[in-house]
Amino acid sequence: MSSPRTETFSDPQEMAWRAADWIAGLIAAKDGPFRLALAGGSTPRLLYGELSLRMIDWSKVEFYWIDERFVPPDHPDSNYRMAAETLLRHIPAQPEDIHPMPTDGDPDDAARRYEALLRTTYRAEALDPARPLFDFVLLGLGGDGHICSLLPGSPVLAENERWVAPVAKGRPEVRLTLTYPCVQSSRVTAFLVTGRGKADAVKRVRAGDMSLPGGRLKPDGELVWLLDHDAARLL
Numbered sequence: 001m002s003s004p005r006t007e008t009f010s011d012p013q014e015m016a017w018r019a020a021d022w023i024a025g026l027i028a029a030k031d032g033p034f035r036l037a038l039a040g041g042s043t044p045r046l047l048y049g050e051l052s053l054r055m056i057d058w059s060k061v062e063f064y065w066i067d068e069r070f071v072p073p074d075h076p077d078s079n080y081r082m083a084a085e086t087l088l089r090h091i092p093a094q095p096e097d098i099h100p101m102p103t104d105g106d107p108d109d110a111a112r113r114y115e116a117l118l119r120t121t122y123r124a125e126a127l128d129p130a131r132p133l134f135d136f137v138l139l140g141l142g143g144d145g146h147i148c149s150l151l152p153g154s155p156v157l158a159e160n161e162r163w164v165a166p167v168a169k170g171r172p173e174v175r176l177t178l179t180y181p182c183v184q185s186s187r188v189t190a191f192l193v194t195g196r197g198k199a200d201a202v203k204r205v206r207a208g209d210m211s212l213p214g215g216r217l218k219p220d221g222e223l224v225w226l227l228d229h230d231a232a233r234l235l
């Protein structure tokens, strides 16, 4: 198995800058809608800020989320809020193209509503590796090796039917997450990881360590690692 494409950068700002150029190029090269699945957490903030400065035909882009904390959209821990503050409020994106995960009502019902939206978008019952749902999935990586809210030891790791599921344990708040079958359905998948604290997880996940949620990921399309020197230090 050849090693996935890996790019290492001197610092998070340079990484955000170069990643924004790369993603802008992928959007420009695509005919028709570009389905972009956004990561949460803190690492993507710089990238979203850089993307907001790029000359991009945003009318082509549909925004989705890979996971969400089950809090109101204006809550400080909301992944939607983070993306809105750093990117969406600074670009001419149409409200009908922005698809945050719902965080009202019951978490299981909210997960089913988001899945229904994705299935309507995909227009088929089963995900076909030859026709990925997303054009680009951005992933962060937890120091414990989690991706999205696919947390170590969580039953959601074994979910192969649902596309979106709630995660009740493992974090202070309930989460909604794309499941493996859904998050893997992408033409390009990129890990964006910074910091010394992530170096061990980067090394193990990149080596396919199945004991870590990230190590089980098998994207349908291209996989790319974007790392700063600290996160790449054990490679």
Ligand code: 6PG
Pocket (backbone or CB within 6 Å): 039, 040, 041, 042, 043, 044, 067, 068, 069, 079, 139, 140, 141, 142, 146, 147, 148, 149
């Ligand atoms: C979330 C994320 C999660 C995140 C990692 C890394 O909602 O928290 O989607 O998977 O990417 O926890 O988080 P940091 O970027 O904050 O280190």
